[in-house]
Amino acid sequence: LLKEHEVTDMFPLRPGNLPSISVKHIVFIARPKLVLMDLVADYILSLRSKQSIPVEFHLFFVPRKSELCEKHLNNRGVLGNLSIQEFKCDIFPFDSDVMSLELQNDFRENYLEGDPTCIYNSAQALRTIQQLYGIIPRVFGKGMAAKQVWDLLCRLNKEEQGMGPKGSQTSCIDHLLLLDRAIDFTSVMSTQLTYEGLIDELFGIKNSTATFPGHKFVSPDEPSPEAAAREKRRIILNSGEELFQELRDCNTTAVGAALSKKARVIKTQLDERHNDKSVQEIKQFVSRLPQMLANKQSLATHTAIAEYIKEATDCFEFHDTIQCEEDFLNCIDNEKTSPFIEDLIAQKAPLTKILRLICLQCVTGSGLKPKVLEHYKRELVQVYGLKTWLTLCNLEKCGLLKPQAGTRQYAVLRKALHLTMDDSELEAREKSYLSSKYTPLSVRLAEHIARNKAWSGVQDVLGLLPGPTVDELQTLQPRMARRNS
Structure with missing residues (x-):
């Protein structure tokens, strides 16, 4: 084209x-x-x-x-x-149920640099969605940025009034939930433990695409296996691929069994060619053969990816990291210096990994005790250099590092919203298997809105979270009807 x-x-x-x-x-x-x-x-x-x-x-x-x-x-x-x-x-569709503005530094720009451009871009994107799918009648939100997006969207809608009907005349979306990242730092500090999440943790997913080393993708009949092994493989990851759709939300412990089951199904389908068949059955088999071969190739691809993931998750350091996260998420030993974090600093582990754990300890403890915070700062600056001090100052400015306050908000939220559970890996319906047996706060709030269609029942919990609460009703424009009315 x-x-x-x-x-x-x-x-x-x-x-x-x-x-x-x-x-x-x-x-x-x-x-x-x-x-x-x-x-x-x-x-x-x-x-x-x-x-x-x-x-x-x-x-x-x-x-x-x-x-x-x-x-x-x-x-x-x-x-x-x-x-x-x-x-x-304004907005890019990456999957059947995922759209993104792809603003990678919007949190930094808004909270650290004071640049509210992302607020305007978010409001414009929502305006575009409403032009395509109609006015969203119920709007809920929590956090300062969520309120700013909602206020700006209202202003943009008022400016558009008087210009006549534009876009869809049917309301296709029932509810809009706006959440400020600042209300839920915990979820992004925990290690993702699903198949897709670990791909993102280990290799990075950008624009629904991940890049992997090539050596595990080399097939036996490759003409030049050494050259193929040196080439990196870019794999598209979205729900258009049947196997990835099945695997993406599986906990890493369940991926192997899912791949084995799929391999048996594919083998059974391909073995049908050895059975005595009529001409009509042979024609049907031949018509299904391209899809079966595509499934076989997909299985080989995801088996190779699963092997990369297993190599990373089988090491002691990975398990120690997950255990450290689980302790913090369950409010265990999050008021004193962590020996595991101190060991990582002594080993000069990647700075991002250490800061992520320290920030997780901070947000789950509603801050760090002043002595603990100063100890971490001193150790980091001594090992990683003076430039680390600027990073620490930026984290403090964003609220990711702070001295401990009187109220233990996270401890109350954890019990009120059932954020942590035991043996969650065995519970397929629970979201706790996403990371360290922890159900993201954002998910719990979304579940509540989907179930109750209102904030009623969690007002006390919302009071523990920073920023204002949004609970608004948008009136439908004349001649606009609800899709299910």
């Missing part, structure tokens, strides 16, 4: 020299970030000095323009060379 529209080539916008190509038009598609504007300016200035053939440059901002970026381009002397437009893509 791109070739049909005369697209010669595509390159990621990264530091360094982009390949020189002989074309009449060069199109940049970028987020409104100053660092990206520098890359655009560097490339234009470099190409302008080398190439005599006139080239037209076009810059598309995603999702909208930025005056600051345009001013920066003007200061770099390239604004006059650019045709600037907007690519208004």
Whole structure:
């Protein structure tokens, strides 16, 4: 399709020299970030000095323009060379039930740098969803950012009034739940223990794609196995693949059994070719053969991924990390320095891993005792250097590190919302198997809204969480009806 529209080539916008190509038009598609504007300016200035053939440059901002970026381009002397437009893509669908704004640094920008752009982008995305699927009649939320998004969405809706009906005239979505990340730090500090979660923990999932080392994917009939083993494999992970859909929410302890069961099913299907069959049965088998072979390849792929995961999860350090997390989540020994964390610091383990555990201890203990907090700070700065002090200051500013307060909010929330359970790995219906036998607070709140259609019954619990509570009713526009009315 791109070739049909005369697209010669595509390159990621990264530091360094982009390949020189002989074309009449060069199109940049970028987020409104100053660092990206520098890359655009560097490339234009470099190409302008080398190439005599006139080239037209076009810059598309995603999702909208930025005056600051345009001013920066003007200061770099390239604004006059650019045709600037907007690519208004507010939200990206990654799966049948997942959409994302893909704003990777929005929490940092909002809470640390005081840049509320993500609030505006979130409100615009919700506005787009309502234009497509109709006004959402009931809106619930918790947290300062959730309230800000709701207030801005109301303002945008008022500005749109008087312009006539736009988009869907049927309300297809019954409830909207807005949750500020600041009300639930605990869930993101715990290690994910599902199949998909561990892929994300160990290899990272970006845009529904993960990259793995190649050596476990090499098949026996590979023409050059050594070269294939050196190549990294990029695997698309979404519910369009039947096997991944079955595995993604399985606890890591259940993945092996699920793969074995699938292997037996595929073997039984392929062995049918050895049975005596009529011509009609042979035709039916042949018609199903491509899907069976695709399932066999999918099984080989996920078996290789499961082997990578098993190698990581079988080590003692992984089990010790999970045990440390479980202790903190169950309010065990979270008021004193952790010997395991001290050992990790002494071993100079990855700083992110250590900070994640310290922050988990802090949020589950409603803060750290001043002596414990100062001890951790001193040890980290001595081992990892003075630059770590800035990171610690940023974590304090965001509320992830703080001295212990009088109220133990997490301890009350844990009991009131049943956030931790015993032997949760055996309970398929419970969400506790997601990480360290802990059910995310966000999930409990979503379950309550789905079940009760209101905050009633948890008002006392909500009072322990930071920020205002949202409980609003959006009136449907004239001529707009509920889908199930």
